[in-house]
Amino acid sequence: MTRAATRPVPILVLTAMAAGVLALTVLGTFSVTSWAYADWTAVSAVTRESQVYTGPWVAAWCAWIAGRYLGPRSMLCLPSAARSGARIVTAHAGVITAGALAGFAAGLAPVLWSTGQRATYGSLDWLVLAGSVAVLLMFCSVGYLIGCALPRAASVIAAATAAFAVILLAETWGPVVAPLRLSTPSVGLYETGTVAAFRVVFFTALALALVVASARIVADRTTTRSVGNYVGLAVLVVPLLLGGVARAAGPDAVVREARPPASCTRVGSVPVCVHTAKATLLPAVATAVDKVLTSVDDKPAVPLTGVSDAALGRTTAPDVLVMDLQTADGNWAGWAAADVAGYISGQQACNQRGDASGDAAEAAIDQADVSFGITAWLTQAAGYTAPLNRSETADQVADTFTRLPTIQARQLYERFAPQIAACQLSSSALP
């Protein structure tokens, strides 16, 4: 006979749950490792966001464990058992927590190691990570409670569904009390310490309250169902009130860095700056700016006095391109070049146009298509590709410029520079 027989939860069950947590955590966090730079803010956040997968998984497993051992007629732990109630629930909670945390820690290891190797700025936000752990335990407790309250096979499905429902309603809860968020903050932003600390307390309290409620339900098990069996749920009022107050207060969960550090270089007279966390990207960004400007012989139709990473915040300085680097895309440099090309093709003017109707609207669409066509030509001329979503008119404009010898294409661009800058060049005006 094996010793495993009397562990609160058999090691095989724990291993299966933990292995799933590991795999799903890797699945949920791995995309961050493919970013062009290492971003501790995003990595800290995805420890929580990855639970879009692990949350339902652990909830379902915990419901299964509770249902298997704690059904009102289960010979494994009858209501008459000496360990029925808090003793068996805490024994289960202990090993379930250990299993889930082991899987979670192992699942986070690749992204933490990779980020640690590559990051040039910042560090793991331990409070956010602690909040993620609390959320994971909350999902465990939700599933366990459902397994105790509905000790049937259906409780597994009910637990997974409940976890999904909680996730889907994330936006409704608000950022302070939502278990996870549907958008991941990145460098330039950070999660406030107060809110992060509150989340640790709130979700830990919620998880504990759910465990206490489970213990009460198990201790009060009877062979007949009655409302009295579920009075333990009343303990949930405390954390729910806490969450309600916090939600009503509505503090900012994510704020912008007050003085984000910048790494800068120059392309000719144009300063190019990125957040220090993206310092490794700076040469490639500068090269993209240089190549696009070279395509127009350093005579952009729209004045360009600087290029700044959006992570550094918006700027009031005139003629500065604020660039949102698409670092999650492998072709981020191509998109950076397209951003510069778009800027000097007058796209800002196109975007700032008001609504129009009738012939004016048709003209505006045509002129915007021309701007897109010039953007595509410039991006390509600089040696980059960016899969811009172009219209037929934009394709024709791009072809027109591309077919021309370089000198003539530049001359054409220069000739129409005022119209390009104002987004008023019509396709009919081009040869």
Next chain:
Amino acid sequence: MGLSEAPHLVGSGVVVTGLSVGFRGTRRALDDVSFAVDGGVVGILGPNGAGKTTLLSVLATALRVPAGQAWVGGHDVGTPSGRRAARGLIGWLPQRFDLAGGMSVQDTVAYAAWSNGADPAQSFVLAQDALALVDLSDRARERVRRLSGGQRQRLGLAAAVAHRPPVLLLDEPSVGLDPQQRLRFRASIRAAASDRIVLLSSHLLEDVAQVCDRVAVMDRGRVLFLGSTAELAALGQSSDGGAGSTEATTPLEAGYLHALEGDTDQAPS
């Protein structure tokens, strides 16, 4: 040792005084039941709906005590602290129980021993002993789902006794078993009852006759007879025949039917 009406043995055994349990919308499941057991195997006889399961569920701490009192091993199971204290003393085999089909027989018993309070290190040995008691040692490594109905019932008994409780509550333990399985099951119960109080509910007179020293006859939530099996049989022999007594094939059966008709001066007041 045995069964008595007088609840004077609160310090040990099982004592019930004035116990009433009512289910909403129906008549009382138990109606002012009183008795005391300080040893041996006590059969609780009665037709379906007599209140046998309710009585054992109360003693097993799986039902509350709305009126009256019930003690197990000197602990009042009507109070939360009493229920907690009594739980370590009880082994319960409900009429209907669930087993995890994917678990092995030995793991099931060891887990039940642990949940019933046994030390984890001892649970293995206790499980082996319990399986030997119910003659399932050779199936120890089998998955539960591969067992027959009779084997599952014996496994349930092993799970109920593995932690060596001084009080064993068996609710209709031989229901659904074929004659051969019942013979083996009775032998298991006799073996399990050698050193503890056993309350065994049944509507099968054969089981009671073969296994029990004492008997209580219940119907409609009330105890109609308390005494030894010999006294119940004697009651049948001495009666001059009621409507059911004429159909009885054994003295015990006649006594049982006689008790159900309420024509006995041994019923508690």
